[in-house]
Amino acid sequence: MTNDQSDKTFHPNRRGFLGVAAATGAASLAPGVLIGTAGLAEASEPAPSQSVDASASTIAAKLPSPVPGYLSFGPDEAGFVEVMVNVMCPADALTPGGVDCGLAAYIDRQLAGGFGKGARLYMRGPWREGKPELGYQLPLTPEQFFKAGLAAADAACRKRNGKAFSELDEGGADRFLHEIADGKVTDERVQLASWFNELVYPLFEQACFADPVYGGNVGKVFWKAIGYPGLPAVHSQDMVDFRGKPFPGAADPKSIADFA
């Protein structure tokens, strides 16, 4: 991956970013240096994008910006992850695209923090390949494994598709991710299906549904989408009053920050 191809890179819903980048001559920063795109969007007209429908734009405009900047990712890694989360979470009537939901920011911070560094993970050798039922058996921290898998996936993508993952169009990127998940993409040293299904995918789900304090689920957008009311969850009376009925609190969830 190289940065100079950024203007061809698929970014389905980085609202206004490409437009602003072009206007300010900041194209060399993209991909990989994520600026608070919602803030930028306010300052300029959103770039037209076929995959952003009107309702998604409306939701997006109301959301806070994801936390800007990365702690763990380098520019190429960020480019891969941004495309990936935008494919896995396309802008639609329920949420904006993955980057604007903070999904890339979430994954970056998890990898930079205790989880990524191997907290609570037994890390002593000897290391041997084991049956799947024994779980993870590599000498890498989750952060190292994430990056090893990402590099292997990108190399496999170039071999298969003749270009880097971040250069694929939306359909191509989606197809490639499915091929990885289904074990159809292989690498000599990294088991890519296990990498994706056991590390990347859980991080993606957490990014969507964890408390926004961790950087994903910006503006509680996923909680709103499914109707999870969040905090404070003091429901002694609710559980009787709303048994079998829609729960009004689900429309306006609260998170940790609302009680901080």
Place this chain on the structure above:
Amino acid sequence: MATRLKHRTVVFVGGGFTAALAARQLTAKGVDVVVLERGIDRTHTAATSLPSQRDELRWDVHGDLFQDWSVQTYTLRHNDGETALPIRRLQAFKPGEGMGGAANHWNGQTWRWSESDPVLRTQLENRYGKKAIPAEMAIQDWGVTYAEMESYHDQFEKLFGIAGKAGNLRGKVQEGGNPFEAPRQNEFPQKPLPITEAGVIFSEATKKLGYKPFPLPAANSPEAYTNPDGMQLGQCQFCGHCERFICEANAKASPEVLLYPMLRNRKSFELRLQTHVLDILYDRKAKRVTGVRYIDRVTGEEYEQPADVVVLSSFTMSNTKFLLMAGIGTPYNPRTGHGMVGKNFCHQTMSGTRVFFKDRWINPFLASGASQTVIDEFNGDNFDHSGLGFFGGGYIYANVTNGRPITSRAVPPGTPKWGSTWKKANADWYAHNFTISAHGSWYPHRENYVDLDPTYVDAYGQPLLRMTFDVRENERKMSVYLSKKIDEIAKATGADIAPPTAPRKGPYDSQVYQTTHVTGGTIMGNDPGTSVVSPHLQHWDAENLFVVGASVYPFNAGYNPTGPLGALALRLGDDLNDYVACPRHL
């Protein structure tokens, strides 16, 4: 070199549920007690305060209350011929760490086991004949009967304010309770929790099929409650943060709410936190233990704590490991059948399906850990096993404990794993589905056991405990049977989508949570030749060593283990008072 401390009367290894209950009996009589606990006291910390208590990522996904696997884990192999590897992040069960142990992050499902469970071998031999029990199924009687334990059950239920409806009062079956319940002298101390929408649907379906649903006995307090010790529980908030969390409302009966704060005000009680016990000190010649050696996790210094009596009150796994490390008793050998320590290791046989309803609001977030509705027709020996090819069973229940969106959210089978269709399916179904599960027994198999791993060590350089363990034929057959019953109930709910239940199969998977109910390893019984501890939980090879915990269960029933554990721990406390006054084989 360890610093030798002042001699104490009773030292407990592990400051969880059982230690607190036994210490309650001892310190009530003024007996000197010290409890060594490797973790901290989490009262007034992020774990027990709003808003941080409601953090699913921290407490559930990352498991901040659980044993730290970087310090100590277990190895696993499925049979003797394989090389065991360490489970680097265990998911199948969740031992705790800290004052109160795993009983702080429990759901609160509180059963008395069946009247026939403590005499299971006798029961099955009487009903099906001696030859009916396969040779590899090492079930045995406990050596103590339900009748002997009843008053302790009663005492425990009052201490923990259990909410439920009696099904059998002094032999008389009660409407609305569990008709298979062992006879109880008294009604539950609290009325049942209110029913959930899932419970309503489950009740209708199971009644249609001729079963008798009832509210699962719960340690989630429906109202403010004061127990006989004057300790208080708050009212359950149905917040959906019960299992894997500590209740910030003090509404989940737990040792850190009801027991330790009281014990710490008693003169003869001492709790020493952040102390990791390394060894039990055993005088083989005298067949006595002399104390324990531990490391202070704050200073890193080693200490020797001499004591008259040592009680192993740690998690199932550690109780067994301490005995193996100290060479007290003989390690179990599956080839010869000799040795007892590590034998009869069991877990839980779980299976279940999700039922999806377009037009019914399940609202899974309006739930507590034990606000469940259940049937007991297919548990234990409540049904005829003639010709079925297996023993055991489980309760079947509407299993809603929470709506936490990372781990409890579900979409119908066939939904793509990401993309707009996936998102829409989450939005459509999140509030409209629940699980119907079977919580099944696990009977011992000759080839399922634990011993010390020859290769892998913990952070203190000690061997990890090794599980040689798989889902054997008895449990697989039972799971097929229970799964069919689940499917019949699921169909009777009229759900729009009710995928068939996948029965439990091998190989045993360390990466899928089942329950935290692992049992065995230091089993109890009447015969020193077939047990590690006596029915009074006294070690056969060291008179002043006692072991308490689910490690003493000779098998695991289809019920949650906490009820009999509470009863056994209180009874042990009384036995210890007796022993301290007059040391002997009880």
